[in-house]
Amino acid sequence: MKILVIEDDLEAAAYLVKAFNEAGIVTDHASDGDLGYYLATENNYDVMVIDRMLPKRDGLSIVSELREKSIDTPVLILSALGQVDDRVTGLRAGGDDYLPKPYSFSELLARVEVLGRRKGMRDNDTVYRVGDLELDRLAHEVHRAGQKINLQPREFRLLEYLMKHAGQVVTRTMLLENVWDYHFDPQTNVIDVHISRLRSKIEKGFDKALLRTVRGAGYILKADG
Amino acid sequence: MSRFRALLRTTAVRMSALYLGLFAICAVALVFYVTDLTSNLLTYQTKQVVQDELKVLGNFYRRGGVSMLIGHIDRRSREPGANLYTIAAPNGEILAGNVESLQTGVLEIEGWTERPFSYRRFYQPEGTPGHAALAEVIFLPNGMRVLVGRDLGEPTKFRSMVQRSLAMALGIMVIGALIIWFVIGRGALQRIDRVSQASQKIMAGDLSQRLPVSGSHDEFDRLSEALNAMLGRIDKLNVGLRQVSDNIAHDLKTPLTRLRNRAEAALAGKEDADAYRAAMEEMIEESDQLIRTFNALLMISRVEAGAAVAELSEVDLTQIAHDAEELYEPVAEEAGVRLVTEIGDGIKVTGNRELIGQALTNLIDNAIKYCTDGKGPPEVELRLGREDETVVLSVLDNGPGIPENMRDDVVKRFVRLDESRTKPGTGLGLSLVEAIMGLHGGRLELVNCDRSEQCGLCARMVFDRRS
Numbered sequence: 001m002k003i004l005v006i007e008d009d010l011e012a013a014a015y016l017v018k019a020f021n022e023a024g025i026v027t028d029h030a031s032d033g034d035l036g037y038y039l040a041t042e043n044n045y046d047v048m049v050i051d052r053m054l055p056k057r058d059g060l061s062i063v064s065e066l067r068e069k070s071i072d073t074p075v076l077i078l079s080a081l082g083q084v085d086d087r088v089t090g091l092r093a094g095g096d097d098y099l100p101k102p103y104s105f106s107e108l109l110a111r112v113e114v115l116g117r118r119k120g121m122r123d124n125d126t127v128y129r130v131g132d133l134e135l136d137r138l139a140h141e142v143h144r145a146g147q148k149i150n151l152q153p154r155e156f157r158l159l160e161y162l163m164k165h166a167g168q169v170v171t172r173t174m175l176l177e178n179v180w181d182y183h184f185d186p187q188t189n190v191i192d193v194h195i196s197r198l199r200s201k202i203e204k205g206f207d208k209a210l211l212r213t214v215r216g217a218g219y220i221l222k223a224d225g
Numbered sequence: 226m227s228r229f230r231a232l233l234r235t236t237a238v239r240m241s242a243l244y245l246g247l248f249a250i251c252a253v254a255l256v257f258y259v260t261d262l263t264s265n266l267l268t269y270q271t272k273q274v275v276q277d278e279l280k281v282l283g284n285f286y287r288r289g290g291v292s293m294l295i296g297h298i299d300r301r302s303r304e305p306g307a308n309l310y311t312i313a314a315p316n317g318e319i320l321a322g323n324v325e326s327l328q329t330g331v332l333e334i335e336g337w338t339e340r341p342f343s344y345r346r347f348y349q350p351e352g353t354p355g356h357a358a359l360a361e362v363i364f365l366p367n368g369m370r371v372l373v374g375r376d377l378g379e380p381t382k383f384r385s386m387v388q389r390s391l392a393m394a395l396g397i398m399v400i401g402a403l404i405i406w407f408v409i410g411r412g413a414l415q416r417i418d419r420v421s422q423a424s425q426k427i428m429a430g431d432l433s434q435r436l437p438v439s440g441s442h443d444e445f446d447r448l449s450e451a452l453n454a455m456l457g458r459i460d461k462l463n464v465g466l467r468q469v470s471d472n473i474a475h476d477l478k479t480p481l482t483r484l485r486n487r488a489e490a491a492l493a494g495k496e497d498a499d500a501y502r503a504a505m506e507e508m509i510e511e512s513d514q515l516i517r518t519f520n521a522l523l524m525i526s527r528v529e530a531g532a533a534v535a536e537l538s539e540v541d542l543t544q545i546a547h548d549a550e551e552l553y554e555p556v557a558e559e560a561g562v563r564l565v566t567e568i569g570d571g572i573k574v575t576g577n578r579e580l581i582g583q584a585l586t587n588l589i590d591n592a593i594k595y596c597t598d599g600k601g602p603p604e605v606e607l608r609l610g611r612e613d614e615t616v617v618l619s620v621l622d623n624g625p626g627i628p629e630n631m632r633d634d635v636v637k638r639f640v641r642l643d644e645s646r647t648k649p650g651t652g653l654g655l656s657l658v659e660a661i662m663g664l665h666g667g668r669l670e671l672v673n674c675d676r677s678e679q680c681g682l683c684a685r686m687v688f689d690r691r692s
Binding site: 088100102104106154180182183184185186188190193194196197215216 | 506509510512513516517519520524536548551552553555556559579582583586590593594
């Protein structure tokens with residue numbers, strides 16, 4: 001995966017580039033809006049990470065200009081402001097995801113990988129399969145090794161999201177955002193409890209664990225071990 | 226001298242000068258108008274009298290000719306307060322009447338004299354000035370002239386009297402205005418001086434200072450009171466801010482110290498990759514908690530600043546309550562807490578789903594956390610219903626509750642009942658709920674739980690049912 005990071009804070013940018021490279025993601029960096037826009041139009045990236053406040057050209061106008069030129073590269077907007085309405089304006093301008101500062105790198109990495117969509121399922125798949133686990137999106141049914149598993153509607157959506165991004169780390173906030181449509185951080189680990197319930201339903205009585213916890217980051221659903 | 230100049234610059238003085246000027250102009254105009262009107266009236270009366278007299282004389286002349294006319298005029302001339310009468314020969318020689326001499330040329334033109342003329346009466350002492358009069362002159366067919374007129378002494382006197390009194394009134398007005406300027410202007414100036422002295426002190430940092438209020442409830446007092454109220458608010462905010470920053474410093478220092486100690490301990494321990502890894506993971510969790518605290522702080526100040534007001538729309542509280550129940554049901558179960566609900570149908574308010582959801586989950590979170598400390602099996606109830614003019618979303622628990630004298634404090638930032646900080650939490654949950662309710666024009670009420678025998682806390686989110 002190849003991404004572009006447009007960030008004017010050089011120290012933060014250097015850290016991001018290094019961390020992304022270590023995660024196996026090729027990263028270009030632009031330190032101002034004009035250079036960033038130029039790189040974004042000249043090269044093909046899988047994902048762009050754009051800071052909202054930039055010298056020369058602000059992040060949101062870069063995004064809307066790219067969208068006008070029909071460049072549909074997924075964009076994640078970073079912002080120190082992070083208000084509820086800020087998120088809305090960010091997404092309205094054509095951003096695909098929005099992460100307020102301060103963020104943890106694992107959160108950013110997980111979101112960038114999900115946006116890059118190298119792994120996981122495609123949107124138009126009607127059946128998601130991970131190992132012997134099968135989720136039928138139309139019939140709303142889940143089977144593992146041919147055995148039907150009964151899930152609550154929310155558990156179904158939770159599993160659907162995890163399977164859609166199988167092989168990728170999804171964070172608790174991503175789950176809360178996409179499954180519950182809440183953009184805040186509950187004080188206790190509400191998500192963990194839901195996950196452990198789901199885990200017991202899809203793993204009890206089976207040998208292989210599918211849903212694993214990634215410490216300090218989130219969860220990953222994988223077939224191989 | 227500079228004080229005098231300052232006095233001249235005051236609004237009171239400027240305004241009174243302006244008023245004085247306008248008033249004087251009006252007064253002068255009025256006086257001129259009145260005198261003009263009056264003297265016109267007097268002139269008219271004079272003419273009327275003279276014409277009546279002429280009519281009478283005409284009758285005499287027609288009946289008895291010149292001799293009868295002269296006889297009558299002679300008689301009339303001797304009456305006290307008589308008009309002026311003159312009969313003159315065609316050459317201008319005065320034959321009869323009560324006038325000794327006339328301004329030359331008066332008898333040459335028939336009809337009304339165009340302007341007042343001077344004359345001397347008989348027996349008038351030498352040296353006194355002549356009188357002025359208006360008269361009508363008539364030429365008789367034989368060339369003799371008859372003049373009937375009236376002295377103008379009264380209108381002239383009247384005019385000069387009015388002019389004198391006008392001058393005097395203006396004089397008194399100017400002097401009065403000067404005195405008023407001085408008194409009012411100086412008074413105002415002194416009060417403004419006091420106000421600016423007080424504000425100097427406030428600017429120097431003494432926020433406990435207040436602007437002087439004289440107690441006369443005038444506009445200065447009103448202004449001072451408004452500014453004082455503003456200062457009071459600023460002072461309160463300032464104190465709050467200082468408290469918060471003290472609390473932040475204190476509450477963030479602890480986890481930071483812990484973080485540092487962990488790193489130090491890991492470094493000092495044996496060089497083992499797994500141990501390092503474990504320590505690092507712990508440190509990440511610790512920093513996440515710190516970030517969570519910062520996020521909550523930022524969120525509160527954002528909500529308090531009212532930035533999300535624009536995002537208010539009609540939201541389905543019933544749905545929010547069910548969502549929260551669904552979200553927390555497994556959490557409660559894991560904590561061994563029974564979660565019961567009593568959620569009214571189809572209840573909607575104007576608000577922000579995200580914020581109300583966050584506030585509600587904060588309350589449920591607290592309830593689950595603390596109800597296990599109470600007597601009896603832990604239980605949390607989520608209620609949503611209408612009450613009179615309000616909609617109330619409440620979370621009840623059977624935990625130990627909050628002592629009444631602490632209820633105002635717990636909504637403050639970083640204030641926690643649990644001094645030992647054994648339970649997780651940022652100490653910001655209730656502050657955020659209160660801020661969110663403030664944004665929605667509602668309030669957070671902390672009351673005793675009314676559920677049967679237990680006496681836990683009932684946290685009520687009260688929304689107004691307008692809109």
